Amino acid sequence: MSFYPPKSYKIMPALIALIGILVLQGCAKHSSVDIDKSALRFYGTPADNGDDFIHEQAPKTLFSDGLNCSQFQDMGAALNYRTDKPLNLHSSNMKASAENDPILAQGLLLSPGDLVEVLIEDGEGFNGRYIVDNAGYVKLPIIGVVSAGGATTNKLETKIELALIRAEIFQPASASVTIHVLNWSSIEVSVAGAVFNPGTVLINRKSKGVQNSEHLDAYGDYSTTRLLSEAIRTASGIRPDAKLDQIILIRKGWQVQIDMTGMLTGELVKDYPLVAGDRVIVPSTGCFQAHLVRPSQITPKGFRVFMSNLIDSAGDNASAGIGKFATSLPYGTRLLQAAVSANCVGGKDWTNAPRRVVLASKNPITGETQVIERSVEALMTTPNQDNINPYLMPNDAVACYDSNITNFRDIAKTVVDILLPIKLL
Template identity: 75%
Template sequence: MLSSQRFNLQVLAKVSLLTCALGLTACAKHNIETAPRNEVRFYGTPGENGDAFIHEQAPQTLFSQNLDCSEFQNMGAALNYRVDKALTIKDNSPLTGENDPILSQGLLLSPGDLVEVLIEDGEGFNGRYIIDNAGFVKLPLIGSISAAGKSINMVETDIELALVRAHIFQPASAMVTMQVLNWSSIEVSVAGAVFQPGRVVINKKDLQSTLPDQVNAFGDYSTTRLLSEAIRAASGIRPDAKLDQVILIRKGWQVQVDMTGMLSGEVVRDYPLVSGDRVIVPSTGCFQAHLVRPSQITPKGFRVFMSNLIDSAGDNSSAAVGRYSTNLPYGTRLLQAAVSANCVGGKDWTNAPRRVVLSSKNPITGETQVIERSVEELITMPSKGEINPYLMPNDAVACYDSNITNYRDIARTIADILIPFKLL
């Protein structure tokens, strides 16, 4: 009789605890106010309306209400640029090598370039020189000659005039020849619709990989002191870039360059750059899906932060969420990222209702956006952009269990709590 009563008490305790736990879970779930995770627009969704922005203004963000941060709100922030009208020359003729104010100059000298100066009957002046940080090449007796930002012919003329003014050579006998032996790396500024605007260094070379014939030969050719290389060094263009009107500014001159051929295969005039040039990639304000793929001016790949702490994998290591799964090729969509994070697959009834949360920052507005998609939605409607958006660099992807798995874990937890009752 006593054992029967004890058994009934244990059953009642289990039922009451189970009811209480389920009730508390349901109440907690419904009483907590949750923010909506499905926004009207999401940067990464093709076909959506664009975001409006003010020319040369940083994205507006909200700072602390207790401090007056308005003075420092946009300090160091990346600016948005737009092209209000096309740049044209006076006679409206297309730019060529003759009338282009930048292309007609050719590849100009920059600090760090290695040049060789040859002067007839000028044994004391002949030699190899490096243009210093101030942009000068220093020759014996005549001193410093400005070289940075000038063509070779211009520097040759300046050296000849300096030799004549120093009464070292007669005007008819001052013959100077200059050769560039090595184009150095240079620093240029890139702004606008690129993933990492700022100052970039291009044309980095590994001298050990240079062939001996190239070292001994006169002259040098650079394949990476170009406009496309500067854009790539800034982590590439964003999907909202206005690729047909990239602006290049040099010493007050500016030209617009059509870079669409970098993705379409058409001929592109890739401008050679010099130190101090400024590159601006305007924004359309719209997400352009055809720009989301690896190319010479877009990222080859990017890093995504993933979390897959689900029942089938107790941690990210056993879930195979490692280096190669979080470094994804550019153009990856949410479904592919979910597969890479090991969120898709397994038992159909328990794993199909899983949910995937994507957190991304809109580079135009500066807002952090979060959306939630079920695995079943991603699998059944992968071609819909609003369901399966593109991923951008430094996005975060997290997987959540299905309700069935959650209830199973709750039951296991309650069973662990009730184990002491069984020992009575």
């Protein structure tokens, strides 16, 4: 009589092999094991020495080429003034003026798109409002085009007066021209160097209907966004390695250095009005300066971080609460705050506490992508150590990994799911 073993006996060897594979997979290290994640020097961590970087041109006296970060560790730090000690405020903290500054001495220059009103005494046929065209000219009746871009209103008045005299429309004694700026247009300037998004930026962008009738009827216009700080902010703000006390503004061959540390410390600072064609350069120190990592007028207000938290305590990113506001973090956020925002912290003490968080960040100085891994418990217990809890930068990626106990629990659950149908055979 032949004997046929039950079907379950045939399945058992395959089942044992499957369980062995699952256990081995559960004991295996996760996929980022081959990546060097333990480097102490990480962008977002203040270090004693700076990073080598390539200048836009050969370093000169205008660019910092030393990599000793100790001289920059207090740059941009907030100042404290004591009432029991004299305030030693010196003239170097005074604002630049047209008397001592080559850029401001040129006056407020006109740019393409600016709206001006021309008033000529006894010149009804010429009076009116004119827009400086793309080529930088205004076109008046009879006398034709007059170059206006890059000129002050005083120079434009003189040019129009000379054109009227040369056309024999007015006598030299009677030619009197007055020009009022009714609206400063949006302008393009270039920003290079230690900013997050260098390139050409458009500043002084105005929404339609922002001016009321009183402004339209009044002569003159004042812009709060056609300024140096706005150009830097539009380029996503300065990086933490910026040489903040040596920002360079280039206009028509003239060049000035501007100390903008007052934007962070509360000291006086000259926020230059810009004109079309200006060039702004923010040199890099090569050093991370923690005092520059906070929201300000020339740093990012906030940025986006990409997060993932696919763990058992939260089955997906939606239930983990990782939405728009969780991933939009204020500038100056550290890895611990991002881990809390991603719901990586907390839960069952014995089973979920030994989690890990992985941070991937691109070093904007060297262009290298760096990856580090930190224990969530280490972040919670030693958040004051910069090498454990670094700063986050725009577009960083943060991922959470579960504890080993949770991994084994998942393997056990998978084994039960496999054995249960077999038992019912």
